[in-house]
Amino acid sequence: MENEILILAQGLKKYFQPRGFFGLKNNFIKAVDDISLEIYKGETFGLVGESGCGKSTLGRTLIRMYEPTGGSIFYKGEDITHIKASQLKMLENRFQIIFQDPYMALDPFWNVGEILEEPLRRIGMDSGQWSNKIKDILEKVGLGSDDVHKFPYEFSGGQRQRIGIARALAVNPEFIMCDEPIAALDVSIQAQVVNLLQDLQEELGLTYLFTAHDLSMVRYISTRIGVMYLGRIVEKAKSRELFKNPLHPYTKLLLSSIPLPDPKNAVKKRKFKSVQEAALTDVMRGCNFAPRCEYKTELCLCEVPILRELEAGHFVACHNAKEIN
Amino acid sequence: MSDKILEVKSLKVFFKSRGKLVQAVRGINIEVGRGEIVGIVGESGSGKSVAVKAFTKLLPENAYIDADLIMSGGKNLLNLSEREYRKIRGRDIAMIFQDPMTSLDPVITIGRQLEEVIVRNQGTGRKQAQAKALKMLEKVGIPYPQRCIKQYPHELSGGMRQRVLIGMALACSPKLLIADEPTTALDVTIQAQILDLIGDIVGEYGTSVILITHDLGVVAQTCMRVVVMYGGLVMEEGTVDEIFYTPMHPYTMALLKAIPSIEMADGSRLKSIEGFPPSLTNPPAGCPFADRCSYTMDICFKQIPDIKKYSSTHTSMCFLKGEDLKAAFAGEKYGK
Numbered sequence: 001m002e003n004e005i006l007i008l009a010q011g012l013k014k015y016f017q018p019r020g021f022f023g024l025k026n027n028f029i030k031a032v033d034d035i036s037l038e039i040y041k042g043e044t045f046g047l048v049g050e051s052g053c054g055k056s057t058l059g060r061t062l063i064r065m066y067e068p069t070g071g072s073i074f075y076k077g078e079d080i081t082h083i084k085a086s087q088l089k090m091l092e093n094r095f096q097i098i099f100q101d102p103y104m105a106l107d108p109f110w111n112v113g114e115i116l117e118e119p120l121r122r123i124g125m126d127s128g129q130w131s132n133k134i135k136d137i138l139e140k141v142g143l144g145s146d147d148v149h150k151f152p153y154e155f156s157g158g159q160r161q162r163i164g165i166a167r168a169l170a171v172n173p174e175f176i177m178c179d180e181p182i183a184a185l186d187v188s189i190q191a192q193v194v195n196l197l198q199d200l201q202e203e204l205g206l207t208y209l210f211t212a213h214d215l216s217m218v219r220y221i222s223t224r225i226g227v228m229y230l231g232r233i234v235e236k237a238k239s240r241e242l243f244k245n246p247l248h249p250y251t252k253l254l255l256s257s258i259p260l261p262d263p264k265n266a267v268k269k270r271k272f273k274s275v276q277e278a279a280l281t282d283v284m285r286g287c288n289f290a291p292r293c294e295y296k297t298e299l300c301l302c303e304v305p306i307l308r309e310l311e312a313g314h315f316v317a318c319h320n321a322k323e324i325n
Numbered sequence: 326m327s328d329k330i331l332e333v334k335s336l337k338v339f340f341k342s343r344g345k346l347v348q349a350v351r352g353i354n355i356e357v358g359r360g361e362i363v364g365i366v367g368e369s370g371s372g373k374s375v376a377v378k379a380f381t382k383l384l385p386e387n388a389y390i391d392a393d394l395i396m397s398g399g400k401n402l403l404n405l406s407e408r409e410y411r412k413i414r415g416r417d418i419a420m421i422f423q424d425p426m427t428s429l430d431p432v433i434t435i436g437r438q439l440e441e442v443i444v445r446n447q448g449t450g451r452k453q454a455q456a457k458a459l460k461m462l463e464k465v466g467i468p469y470p471q472r473c474i475k476q477y478p479h480e481l482s483g484g485m486r487q488r489v490l491i492g493m494a495l496a497c498s499p500k501l502l503i504a505d506e507p508t509t510a511l512d513v514t515i516q517a518q519i520l521d522l523i524g525d526i527v528g529e530y531g532t533s534v535i536l537i538t539h540d541l542g543v544v545a546q547t548c549m550r551v552v553v554m555y556g557g558l559v560m561e562e563g564t565v566d567e568i569f570y571t572p573m574h575p576y577t578m579a580l581l582k583a584i585p586s587i588e589m590a591d592g593s594r595l596k597s598i599e600g601f602p603p604s605l606t607n608p609p610a611g612c613p614f615a616d617r618c619s620y621t622m623d624i625c626f627k628q629i630p631d632i633k634k635y636s637s638t639h640t641s642m643c644f645l646k647g648e649d650l651k652a653a654f655a656g657e658k659y660g661k
Binding site for chain 2: 156190191192195198213219253254256258260263264
């Protein structure tokens with residue numbers, strides 16, 4: 001089961017072309033640029049990276065919320081890169097998404113019952129079975145059946161996120177993209193939601209793609225982790241391995257930036273180059289991270305490094321990975 | 326601690342909202358010494374932001390502030406008129422907020438916004454103000470200050486905007502800087518830079534800082550003392566070492582256990598705090614944490630515990646005796 005690939009992306013690209021002044025076309029934003037990735041059944045794949053690195057776009061392209069610009073996506077070996085709208089509908093009950101902001105993801109004028117009926121109607125479930133199903137899901141996410149008549153504003157942030165999870169579960173999905181599901185919640189509530197997600201995974205055999213910028217939480221929940229920088233995956237490894245032995249200079253920078261809850265272990269002064277962060281629109285021939293990298297060489301500026309397996313199961317996209325480590 | 330920048334005694338803040346009284350802060354004492362970085366941690370709704378906004382009188386009109394004493398720089402702020410208060414803000418006490426975009430005017434250049442603050446508070450001419458603005462931007466680590474003063478807020482990234490705000494807050498060398506979740510909206514790498522910057526400023530100017538955050542990691546890395554708030558009350562207060570290594574309150578302990586540590590074993594479960602924070606319109610008669618606490622006794626629901634002193638810096642508000650707490654926490658493992 002561990003080795004069955006649920007979703008496979010090959011050379012996936014998603015470019016956006018924003019309209020500028022007077023509708024002039026600007027440069028492409030390469031939000032996802034040539035990413036190959038495999039997600040195994042039953043695992044949690046964590047995606048980390050700074051805001052704007054394209055992790056949400058990657059997730060949304062994988063579940064075909066966005067039409068990819070290039071490359072291909074396979075779901076259980078079947079090519080779903082360019083399938084028709086009618087077939088996409090079928091995918092909807094395989095793939096689901098949980099959003100970051102539970103305040104904005106729920107319609108304020110719908111009560112919980114209506115919010116949960118919508119997906120059931122879409123998958124064509126007989127209306128007689130709805131109330132039982134809804135009761136069942138609510139129980140799964142730790143809400144009571146008397147919550148059905150309440151509206152989103154009557155719930156706290158953590159409870160609203162539970163409603164968001166319930167809505168995703170309604171169609172019995174296989175794969176859930178969790179797009180920063182805990183970023184808007186308090187620490188004590190974060191732990192509740194993460195534990196719930198893990199219980200559900202165990203019980204229902206779900207596969208997650210989990211993005212967050214809280215690295216310790218991603219480390220905790222993920223089986224494997226991909227580190228993204230400006231549209232590309234720069235490192236990919238088992239979660240424990242990545243944190244123990246980061247190979248890419250960017251991953252090292254990210255990990256050293258986590259403030260540890262341990263005063264004695266206060267980080268020594270980090271050395272940072274005050275380089276204006278590069279943007280996705282910048283045309284770069286070489287490694288995207290080169291302008292901020294302290295190990296950069298000539299090669300880094302003119303050739304894009306590809307993801308290579310440096311150690312078993314540990315991939316890194318850096319020309320100098322061997323020399324640095 | 327002899328040199329106090331801020332001293333607050335039994336501060337209460339109430340809001341009147343839809344005929345109900347919301348008791349956001351229910352009597353807290355806070356002291357900040359010169360050059361000290363004090364962290365205030367707590368969940369949303371714990372009253373941490375409201376408390377510091379009360380020092381600067383930045384609360385909306387439906388707020389009622391009641392305190393025995395709010396002293397800053399030898400002045401009792403309670404007796405000041407709004408006019409006199411305006412002189413304190415910016416000059417003695419400066420604030421930076423969570424969202425650097427909404428704190429800057431989107432249609433005025435960075436340079437002009439900085440100059441305005443300097444002209445207003447220091448009464449210098451435009452020319453001098455401009456020079457000073459440039460110097461401040463350089464100080465906070467903006468790569469091209471010359472270019473930056475001509476830019477508009479939307480042209481800068483979140484981290485750069487937060488730097489501008491810190492520069493603005495420091496332009497008039499305040500004695501106290503209040504930073505309300507300054508890094509919550511930023512990425513970890515940028516957060517690290519901003520925290521380093523705040524640390525540098527304290528070293529250089531001797532500014533005192535109150536850092537409000539819900540991230541215990543941030544507190545451990547930057548603060549000297551910590552105040553843990555919950556339900557409008559201070560649950561525990563101590564030096565960072567005391568709070569992180571010998572916590573004396575079940576809430577602090579629960580918070581520490583809720584964060585995953587990097588070295589945490591695979592397959593272990595996070596300890597979440599079940600339940601929800603108390604309602605502030607109708608706060609419980611006893612300890613606000615009693616509902617979610619795993620060590621409750623009958624008395625916890627009946628009255629608010631007294632403050633116990635464990636060292637000259639360490640106080641906690643819990644009915645349990647020190648030895649009992651130590652024994653209860655002895656086996657606990659958390660993100661060390």
